[in-house]
Amino acid sequence: MQESSQTLNPDLSAACSQVEKQLAYHFNNRQLLMSALTHRSYVYEHQQEHSFDNERLEFLGDAVLGLVIGDALFQENDRLPEGQLSRLRAAIVCEPTLARAAAAINLGSCLRFGKGEGLHGGAAKPSNLSNAMEAIFAAVYLDGGYPAARRVVLQIMSPYYQEALTGDLVYDYKTSLLEYRQAHPEQPGFRFLPTEQIGPMHDCEFVVKLFQGEDCLATGRGRSKKQAEQAAARQVWLQLKQAPAEGSQAN
Known part of the structure; x- marks a missing residue:
């Protein structure tokens, strides 16, 4: 060169x-x-x-x-x-x-x-x-x-x-939760529920809640629904990482 x-x-x-x-x-x-x-x-x-x-x-x-x-x-x-x-x-x-x-x-x-x-x-x-x-x-x-x-x-x-x-280098938290669910089929599944859209369309913030079964585990916010879902999934993933090794359900 x-x-x-x-x-x-x-x-x-x-x-x-x-x-x-x-x-x-x-x-x-x-x-x-x-x-x-x-x-x-x-x-x-x-x-x-x-x-x-x-x-x-x-x-x-x-x-x-x-x-x-x-x-x-x-x-x-x-x-x-x-x-x-x-x-x-x-x-x-x-x-x-x-x-x-x-x-x-x-x-x-x-x-x-x-x-x-x-x-x-x-x-x-x-x-x-x-x-x-x-x-x-x-x-x-x-x-x-x-x-x-x-x-x-x-x-x-x-x-x-x-x-x-150590499993801490994660960017796609939704996929990580899916993999966790597949490894723990006895637990209820995860689902995302959009709840709010704050502000004008050109500058809005989306709010999404993440449920496991009937329990709301986290609320995520972001400039898009995808970002809000990832934010909520990240919160739950970090909770799961800190949970006991047997992988009890996050609260």
Whole structure:
């Protein structure tokens, strides 16, 4: 991958240094890092710089991340079947987890955007953060090889790896409740009941109650019915996680 030989200005150099500190890795070729930090909107608005955006690196980083996490899960959990390993890996390498990892190292403040994307919150968008995180993993791989990439990936993703193993890395709480119900067929089923829609249509809040049998277990709120259902399901799922091991019905 050929990169521009342009000299980094002080602000860009500081951004690179900040990322390197968070990664505990120093790049031999900082242009790889700069490409990883560059959104396509910046390249479009600064064509005279002949910069590269991070989309190709994102493609490679996805593969590097998947291999490192898959290998760690395989080596460290020899009793888990293929299906469970796949679900764990999917939870760790998905966009919400990568966005959390990027936010934890303040990556958004180091990214380069065009004016429009920057003004519309580009530095906080989960998709931009996730893509940049994958691009950085690829940049480390290209710069230092697989051992360096493996070390950086495991360092950055370790908290979420551990959450996945303990069952705490959950984003689809409705599906988790469905799986819980399938494992406990003796218990009443779960059902969602929309109860309120507050505010005008263009700026409303939905309220949904979650029942198990005839018992109302939680009330969720959100900008859509789906968000409200997930909010209610999350409350119940957390209650179930804290319940005794025999999985008694949540109150």
